[in-house]
Amino acid sequence: MPDCTPLPLGPDVVDMWTVYERPSDYPGEYVARRWVVTMGRYGPTTDVVRGDTLEQLQDKLNGLGRVWMPRMDGDEPQVLGVWL
Secondary structure: OOOOOOOOOOOEEEEEEEEOOOOOOOOOEEEEEEEEOOOOOOOOEEEEEEEEEEHHHHHHHOOOOOOEEEOOOOOOOOOEEEEE
């Protein structure tokens, strides 16, 4: 499992974990993928955390001092939200 702690990415870089319910590449699992956001650019990393249940996944990501943002209108149907 990748380290879920914030990386020292620099003052203009934010990382976040997007949580998915049963994405096509991990059917039957809950998955969080780390994304990196910079000025004018964003994209996924290769870091993935998996769990059989949403609770398992949240236990791995909870307590990092992050804020849970529920999915927004227009998000893909399998997106549950983001730890920011």
